[in-house]
Amino acid sequence: xPTIKDVAEKAGVTVTTVxxxxxxxxxxSELTRKKVKLAMEELNYQPNEIARSLSRKRSMMLGMIIPxxxxxxxxxxxxxxxxxxxxxxxxxxxxxxxxxxTKEKEYIDMLKSNRVDGVIMGSHTLEIEEYFNLKKPIITxxxxxxxxxxxxxxxxxxxxxxAELLIKKGCTSIAHICGDLxxxxxxxxxxxxxxxxxxxxxxxPVILQLETDSFDRSSYSSIFNSLFDNYTKFDGIFASSxxxxxxxxxxxSARNISIPKDLKLIGYDDIAFAELSNPALTTIxxxxxxxxxxxVELLDKQINGEIVANEHTLPxxxxxxxxx
Amino acid sequence: xPTIKDVAEKAGVTVTTVxxxxxxxxxxSELTRKKVKLAMEELNYQPNEIARSLSRKRSMMLGMIIPxxxxxxxxxxxxxxxxxxxxxxxxxxxxxxxxxxTKEKEYIDMLKSNRVDGVIMGSHTLEIEEYFNLKKPIITxxxxxxxxxxxxxxxxxxxxxxAELLIKKGCTSIAHICGDLxxxxxxxxxxxxxxxxxxxxxxxPVILQLETDSFDRSSYSSIFNSLFDNYTKFDGIFASSxxxxxxxxxxxSARNISIPKDLKLIGYDDIAFAELSNPALTTIxxxxxxxxxxxVELLDKQINGEIVANEHTLPxxxxxxxxx
Numbered sequence: 155x156p157t158i159k160d161v162a163e164k165a166g167v168t169v170t171t172v173x174x175x176x177x178x179x180x181x182x183s184e185l186t187r188k189k190v191k192l193a194m195e196e197l198n199y200q201p202n203e204i205a206r207s208l209s210r211k212r213s214m215m216l217g218m219i220i221p222x223x224x225x226x227x228x229x230x231x232x233x234x235x236x237x238x239x240x241x242x243x244x245x246x247x248x249x250x251x252x253x254x255x256t257k258e259k260e261y262i263d264m265l266k267s268n269r270v271d272g273v274i275m276g277s278h279t280l281e282i283e284e285y286f287n288l289k290k291p292i293i294t295x296x297x298x299x300x301x302x303x304x305x306x307x308x309x310x311x312x313x314x315x316x317a318e319l320l321i322k323k324g325c326t327s328i329a330h331i332c333g334d335l336x337x338x339x340x341x342x343x344x345x346x347x348x349x350x351x352x353x354x355x356x357x358x359p360v361i362l363q364l365e366t367d368s369f370d371r372s373s374y375s376s377i378f379n380s381l382f383d384n385y386t387k388f389d390g391i392f393a394s395s396x397x398x399x400x401x402x403x404x405x406x407s408a409r410n411i412s413i414p415k416d417l418k419l420i421g422y423d424d425i426a427f428a429e430l431s432n433p434a435l436t437t438i439x440x441x442x443x444x445x446x447x448x449x450v451e452l453l454d455k456q457i458n459g460e461i462v463a464n465e466h467t468l469p470x471x472x473x474x475x476x477x478x
Numbered sequence: 479x480p481t482i483k484d485v486a487e488k489a490g491v492t493v494t495t496v497x498x499x500x501x502x503x504x505x506x507s508e509l510t511r512k513k514v515k516l517a518m519e520e521l522n523y524q525p526n527e528i529a530r531s532l533s534r535k536r537s538m539m540l541g542m543i544i545p546x547x548x549x550x551x552x553x554x555x556x557x558x559x560x561x562x563x564x565x566x567x568x569x570x571x572x573x574x575x576x577x578x579x580t581k582e583k584e585y586i587d588m589l590k591s592n593r594v595d596g597v598i599m600g601s602h603t604l605e606i607e608e609y610f611n612l613k614k615p616i617i618t619x620x621x622x623x624x625x626x627x628x629x630x631x632x633x634x635x636x637x638x639x640x641a642e643l644l645i646k647k648g649c650t651s652i653a654h655i656c657g658d659l660x661x662x663x664x665x666x667x668x669x670x671x672x673x674x675x676x677x678x679x680x681x682x683p684v685i686l687q688l689e690t691d692s693f694d695r696s697s698y699s700s701i702f703n704s705l706f707d708n709y710t711k712f713d714g715i716f717a718s719s720x721x722x723x724x725x726x727x728x729x730x731s732a733r734n735i736s737i738p739k740d741l742k743l744i745g746y747d748d749i750a751f752a753e754l755s756n757p758a759l760t761t762i763x764x765x766x767x768x769x770x771x772x773x774v775e776l777l778d779k780q781i782n783g784e785i786v787a788n789e790h791t792l793p794x795x796x797x798x799x800x801x802x
Binding site: 263 | 550756
């Protein structure tokens with residue numbers, strides 16, 4: 155493998171000059187720059203990024219800590235983030251916390267010692283102090299931690315839109331299935347917006363909290379059974395994720411409850427599968443592309459020493475499909 | 479942030495000794511080792527992994543090049559690979575090629591200069607030479623490139639199982655929807671196994687090739703329309719991915735073709751959504767966990783200088799659900 159010395163010899167310049175060209179430092183004439191670049195090409199020289207990052211104090215890597223990349227919301231977001239990060243010259247390290255405090259902590263330690271340039275944080279099991287210990291630029295999703303900048307969609311508005319649609323469709327007996335409301339997450343505002351709006355129309359929804367938001371229907375079985383066994387008269391349900399909504403379609407179908415005839419159903423996120431579900435799912439679309447782009451931009455600005463605003467809330471959209 | 483010098487002072491040893499402890503090199507007494515470790519703990523010293531990787535010639539990072547992490551097969555695989563990689567101490571860089579040659583090439587160059595320790599290759603747009611240029615341990619998925627070790631599931635067997643089930647269910651007019659058969663992919667053996675088995679039963683299937691395997695139904699519309707308009711008599715379809723099969727459910731449903739009554743449908747992969755689809759999808763399960771574990775193990779062995787076998791084919795399983 156050719157070294158920086160080989161490049162210097164071939165170009166007839168000093169090693170320091172090659173290093174300056176590589177790092178864009180100091181004055182270099184255009185002619186010298188061209189000679190060095192040509193020598194690098196001819197030798198197929200690959201600058202050692204690790205060594206360069208040491209001198210630049212940059213690794214050009216971002217870490218993304220999420221519960222699991224197997225969840226379609228996070229995999230679609232990671233896809234968009236990787237794409238924007240790539241356009242900024244960053245590579246993306248994926249860290250699945252599996253919502254285990256120990257793994258999330260271990261990853262934060264690893265990111266610290268591995269010198270990523272910044273962290274995108276979409277996992278939420280640890281206390282605030284652990285994040286501050288990172289001592290590097292952070293962007294969080296859907297969580298407000300002191301003055302760490304966050305990107306979020308307008309969760310309250312999403313809840314309001316869902317409530318208004320169910321009311322418009324004539325629903326009067328309404329349930330809402332959401333995550334653990336005791337967690338300090340901005341996504342809980344979906345529930346707030348939903349309840350507030352229904353109450354203004356004198357409807358009191360039944361609220362059911364799930365521990366996890368997963369594909370594993372067995373983990374929901376007691377809650378879903380109680381929903382369909384004890385309250386068979388529901389004519390509207392708002393689920394706080396598309397996956398949970400798709401689980402409800404299966405439960406309803408097994409009980410011969412017809413969607414949308416007997417029951418109107420709204421999901422949240424607008425993952426790609428929402429359209430493929432049968433019936434196609436009405437949902438509140440989070441602007442995944444825009445949120446991802448903004449997250450990368452805000453992180454890059456912080457890495458470059460700029461100060462950015464803390465709160466970044468993007469609008470959501472109601473996507474009406476066959477389930478309502 | 480404490481430095482290696484601070485640790486040395488606190489432990490009352492030289493910097494060289496601390497460095498030896500960090501890198502497990504040279505003779506160090508147990509007592510000295512303990513003193514150094516204690517000093518590191520007390521100072522909350524984070525060794526600079528970048529600097530260490532320079533001396534060890536290891537970055538403890540793996541690169542994974544795939545078409546897109548937004549596709550559930552790859553996101554489930556990345557999830558499993560990240561988990562096994564973590565247990566080996568590796569972090570995972572995610573690289574979406576989007577099946578564009580230029581982006582795949584750019585990523586390979588980046589991985590070269592960034593010194594990942596090894597690459598897991600699940601994208602297939604480039605010519606063989608580009609992979610060899612990487613000059614580092616590689617594992618491929620579903621593609622046989624000279625003597626680069628690969629991990630694959632038994633695609634031929636998967637096609638055979640699908641054909642046998644459709645025959646057992648009494649199907650006589652059968653279609654198969656697959657990817658581009660001109661690409662040199664082991665997954666094309668699904669089609670081979672399917673056709674061979676049907677022919678032994680004197681059934682000649684109609685074969686339709688798709689350009690992409692995506693969520694975007696509009697990209698399939700002409701092929702699906704021709705399928706349902708020109709050959710309405712099909713009673714069995716084998717799709718070479720679950721996503722394509724879920725698209726077929728939507729098309730069939732829009733045409734009031736009842737699955738499984740009028741049409742038996744089999745997918746491939748067994749992504750988490752296969753069970754959630756409505757009706758739940760019969761499919762050929764690829765052992766994603768086992769394939770991922772094996773890929774990480776084989777890569778780690780190569781990184782440690784071991785020679786590994788080239789061909790690693792794992793068995794598939796038929797998962798019967800409501801769509802047949």
